[in-house]
Every structure is written in C-alpha cells, then in structure tokens.
C-alpha cells in the first residue's frame with residue numbers, strides 16, 4: 001500500500017482524501033512485538049500492557065476478537081481493554097465526550113481510560129504524544145500500550161493479531177494455548193491465508209473505505225466495482241458449503257473479513273455507497289458464514305465484540321463531509337439476521 005501521506009493533520013483532522021479524490025490509508029508507525037521468548041524489550045507480563053480500541057473500528061475489532069478467542073480477556077491484568085467514544089471528532093478519538101456546541105451529545109461513550117497514571121487523558125492523541133512527542137500522523141486504533149516503558153508497542157492490527165496468537169500463552173488457561181489463527185506448523189495454510197489477505201485487504205477491507213471516502217466519481221467507481229467483484233470471489237469460495245475460508249478451520253482470514261462483512265449492511269451499503277448488493281440479499285454463502293461466526297463461534301468472541309449501535313453512530317456521525325446532518329439512519333431492520341433466516 002502507498003506510504004504517501006496526502007495531507008498534514010496535526011490536529012487529527014478529518015480531511016480523508018487527497019486532491020485526486022482517492023483515499024489513502026497511512027502506514028502504521030509503531031511496529032514492536034511482545035515476544036514469548038523475551039527477545040525484545042517487550043516481554044509478556046501482567047499489569048503492563050493495555051489494548052485500546054474503538055468498538056466501531058473494523059481494524060480494532062480484529063484485535064478484540066482474537067483477545068477473546070485466546071481467553072486473554074479472562075486473565076485479570078493481562079491485556080485489559082479500554083474503549084473510546086464512538087465519535088471521531090476534530091481532535092481524534094476521545095476518552096471523554098466532545099463538549100463543543102457542534103458535537104455535544106453525539107457519540108456513544110466507551111469505557112474511558114483506566115490505565116494507571118493516565119486516567120486524566122482525554123484524547124488518544126495524548127498517549128501517542130507521550131510515546132513520541134514528535135508524532136505527527138493520525139492517532140489510530142487499535143494500539144497496544146505498554147505502561148512500563150510508557151509507549152505504544154504496536155498500532156498495526158494485522159501485527160497485533162499475529163502476536164496475540166502466542167505472546168501471552170504462558171498466562172492464559174492451557175485450553176487456549178495451542179490455539180492459533182496463523183499456524184506456524186502449517187506453512188501451506190499460512191500461504192493460503194496470506195494469499196487471501198493479499199486481495200481481501202485492498203479490495204474489501206480497505207475497498208469500502210476507498211469507495212466511501214472517494215470525492216471524485218472515477219475514484220469511487222474504481223473502488224466500488226472491484227469491491228463487489230471480490231465479494232463475488234469470496235462467495236464463490238464459500239459456495240462449496242465450507243464454514244471457514246481456508247484450511248477447514250478458523251483462521252485470521254475469517255477474522256479479518258468478518259469485521260468488514262458485519263458492518264456492510266448496517267453501514268457500508270448506505271454511508272459508503274457500497275450499494276450494488278447487500279450481503280443479506282446478494283450473498284447467501286457469505287451471509288451464512290458471517291452469521292455462523294457471529295452466533296456460534298468462539299464462545300461469543302464475534303458477537304460480544306460487535307456493537308452495532310456504536311458502529312452506526314461512529315460512521316454516520318463522524319464524517320460530516322459524507323453525512324453533514326450526522327443523522328444516524330434507523331435501519332436495517334435487524335442488524336444481523338438469525339441463523340435460520
């Protein structure tokens with residue numbers, strides 16, 4: 001993906017596309033790993049690391065799912081979760097609601113921040129600036145915060161979910177220990193997962209954003225068409241009745257696709273103009289696959305981390321360039337259908 005930064009945003013501002021009308025996602029800048037073998041400055045420890053997420057954010061959602069699937073959420077002090085307010089405003093993600101005239105009353109509160117020594121922080125930006133006072137990029141979620149070295153360990157969700165496969169294995173219940181969503185001992189499955197990620201990320205996960213944030217007709221069409229072509233491709237893969245994308249088991253490919261699909265009908269169809277088809281009416285196999293994950297998989301790991309109200313409120317209220325009235329639409333009736341529909 002392009003590393004080009006298309007605009008200055010010292011204030012976490014909301015100018016999303018560059019002058020050619022195309023949205024480009026910035027490269028994440030904190031790329032450390034917590035390693036089980038202790039081969040880094042970041043050793044796994046209790047009462048040290050914190051996960052900061054927005055319930056609304058599909059990238060953060062990946063890490064919440066894996067945290068729960070791995071039983072990390074069940075160990076006190078291992079990687080507690082802190083969530084921001086759903087409204088992404090001019091100063092970025094916030095632990096306390098915006099109170100300006102324009103934004104007061106909007107948003108759905110998160111848990112706030114309860115990290116010892118940082119309880120007074122109002123914006124996520126303040127954590128980034130604590131980690132690096134010269135930080136000038138967007139202050140994104142998810143992040144793993146290290147409260148020992150007072151820094152961001154990593155702010156790239158694809159890497160966060162990789163490290164959670166193993167890094168806390170000495171602390172979690174043994175029944176979760178050998179669970180991995182990118183199996184080291186199966187290189188051919190890893191290759192298959194990589195192959196899926198290679199097109200699902202640009203065309204689907206990021207494709208909805210490129211469609212929604214486009215400010216020129218050609219930029220929009222150039223994203224929305226491949227988005228649906230690649231949904232067709234997923235539909236075809238799942239059409240043999242399989243429950244998972246690869247290897248006959250749950251992998252990170254499922255987790256990474258799920259967080260986009262679950263937001264599709266409630267938000268992307270309308271807000272991001274991804275309306276060639278809906279998942280529920282246009283993609284029976286994807287629809288079934290997503291509902292199985294939501295309703296049945298991993299002891300609520302998908303369901304309990306999906307907060308439709310926060311998701312809807314976030315998108316519709318946070319992008320006034322797309323939705324100037326910030327009105328959150330009422331539908332669709334049932335954000336997710338039951339399995340037997």
Ligand SMILES: N[C@@H](CCC(=O)N[C@@H](CS)C(=O)NCC(=O)O)C(=O)O
Pocket residue numbers: 012013025026027028056057058059060088092093138139140141142155156157158
């Ligand atoms: N590469 C990052 C992307 C994360 C990302 O773009 N998160 C968005 C929310 S969906 C964000 O925090 N945006 C804040 C901003 O742009 O100010 C990852 O996958 O972790």
